[in-house]
Amino acid sequence: MEDRKVFMNQHTNLLELEEHMYPLVDVKTPNVFRNLFRYDEIPKIAFNDRIVPHHMPDEIWITDTTFRDGQQSRAPYTTEQIVTIFDYLHRLGGPKGKIRQSEFFLYSKKDRDAVYKCLEKGYAFPEVTSWIRASKKDFQLVKDIGLKETGVLVSCSDYHIFYKLKKTRREAMEHYLSVIRDCLEIGVRPRCHLEDITRSDIYGFVIPFCVELMKLMEEYKIPVKVRVCDTMGYGVNFPGAVIPRSIPGIIYGLMTHAGVPSELIEFHGHNDFYKAVNNSTTAWLYGASGVNCSLFGIGERTGNTPLEAMVFEYAQLKGTLDGMDTRVITELAEYYEEEIGYHIPSGTPFVGKNFNVTKAGIHADGMLKSEEIYNIFDTEKFLNRPARVSVSNTSGAAGIAYWINAFYKLPKERQVDKNSALVSQVKDWVDKEYEDGRVTVLTDEELVEKISSICEHLHITL
Known part of the structure; x- marks a missing residue:
């Protein structure tokens, strides 16, 4: 212990002991946390009372996935609808751009047409980003369109690595790193979607992988963003809960042990256990600068974190809306009901017809x-x-x-x-x-x- 470096944490103003390195643990059989996730039982929330500190970033913001995850559970939007909603998001985010980015599919002509039309708007915010398959061909498509950032799927639980990809952890990591390197080679910022992180081996795979991502970032001098994807909604915000279900524990591990800065951490929640909003707020409180949302929570299965909810969470945490125009939320709700034909349940907070x-x-x-x-x-x-x-x-x-x-x-x-x-x-x-x-x-x-x-x-x- 005496050989480990002592340094001053400039955020907490406390002397801290340098953390141990966490190498990849390349197991022969998958660790699927059967003590927590027995398929024939309700998932368990266990505690070890290891508490991590709050670490609210200097600046927090919202990103949008309405046109990506939000399109995976409903009929696709038309090009015109996408452009109209994008305009609304620009107005809602206000002059400070608190809705920082919006991500798009690029597979269909309709989606690409929408991207071009949104880019023509010339808005600084939301920045247009994409979500693609991990291939050089798709990376080049991103580059040709002129986008500066793209999401890349890097599934991180053994459920995905062993059962879906049919790889070992080391094979998966090497594949992911080669894909990210391909992205960096053409000058595009990668956003690594750590799918199913709340069932993954945080210190045996996620932290070692993110350490390597930070090395690539240093090598190429291009930011590498990490998206914490609570794909199945298993995340919890309770102090002292054990990882991999602990959102505070995951965010703390990424910052402290993998060296990922707050501005490059983004949380993406699902609402399977009614925890998407609380988990997103918790991610902010413990160090993630970004939370990824969709309008009205529309998304895969039970949906994503509702964007409008996080606008009001932001105001409650910061004591200000920082220029966000919340009246646009009502205009969006009316547009969805009257023009798109989407029915918003009457009791939905902020947008349902009976909420007040x-x-x-x-x-x-x-x-x-x-x-x-x-x-x-x-x-x-x-x-x-x-x-x-x-x-x-x-x-x-x-x-x-x-x-x-x-x-x-x-x-x-x-x-x-x-x-x-x-x-x-x-x-x-x-x-x-x-x-x-x-x-x-x-x-x-x-x-x-x-x-x-x-x-x-x-x-x-x-």
């Missing part, structure tokens, strides 16, 4: 007195979505008036009050519905139909 709608009668009464009581923040300011109440037998004329003004987004000079003829007739209808035995709240569709009928009868327009 109060339904309980006693809660509605509180909303009428002060919307802060039951609204998470000023949703009208940040999302162009005023707080609303549902109409029931407890709403009263004031509640009905509040619903009409909010739903129809009436300007102040055109708003109705509880004494208006329209509100009075709607209330009479509502009262009769419940007198006849109704017990559920009235739906928006029912109210719109009735209000339209009354407006026609009264010769008024909302």
Whole structure:
């Protein structure tokens, strides 16, 4: 121990002992962590209470995979739809470019056409990047199009190395390194997608592999990015959980033992166990500068980390939106519903039609007195979505008036009050519905139909 170097950590201002090197452990049989991942049992979350420190980077950002992973579970977007959504992402990211990059497939003419049109926009952010197969032909395609970075799949669990690739760890590492070298040879920045990292041997394969990646980066003087892919959603954010499921442990290992700097670490989560958002936030807290997301979480199986969720996570962690225009989130939701035909579940945070709608009668009464009581923040300011109440037998004329003004987004000079003829007739209808035995709240569709009928009868327009 005396021979190991002592150095000053400039981030923590603490003297630290140089870590041991971690060579590749080239096992003969795959380590698939059967103690944690027995296929005939629910996966286990184990603890050893080894705690790693928070290490929030100086700067954090969001990257987008809407046109890559987000297209793997739905009908492909048209070229025009991709370009329109890209414009929205540019506006949402704001002048500081907090949505740093967006990745694209390059396989079809439609995808390549979209790439060219997005490049023509001339935006600094999001930067257009690609995702390709690990081949020289595809690398050259990236180069010819003019992209500066591409994602490369480097599966890292023994499930993939032994069962899918039919290789040993050493064979897999040598293959991956040769592929990355091919990418670097033509001057393209590689983004190494460490697929299935939360079932991989972190110190027997991932850390040694990333050490070699950093050596290539030093040799070629070109950044090599590492994407931490929680492909199956097994990652957990609990302090003291054991690797490979511990997101804090993985991020700490990459930084401390493999020497990967924060700005080159990006987390990509899946939501199989409802942990995508928490794991993404945790990756930020423990040292990853980037989190990779898709709009509305659309992606393989249960989906990816929702991009809009991380916009609000960013604001909560940093105390500022740093110029991000969150009103664009509502425009995107409307575009998906009306133009693309994608149905967003009504209870989805920030974008579902009922996310800020109060339904309980006693809660509605509180909303009428002060919307802060039951609204998470000023949703009208940040999302162009005023707080609303549902109409029931407890709403009263004031509640009905509040619903009409909010739903129809009436300007102040055109708003109705509880004494208006329209509100009075709607209330009479509502009262009769419940007198006849109704017990559920009235739906928006029912109210719109009735209000339209009354407006026609009264010769008024909302």
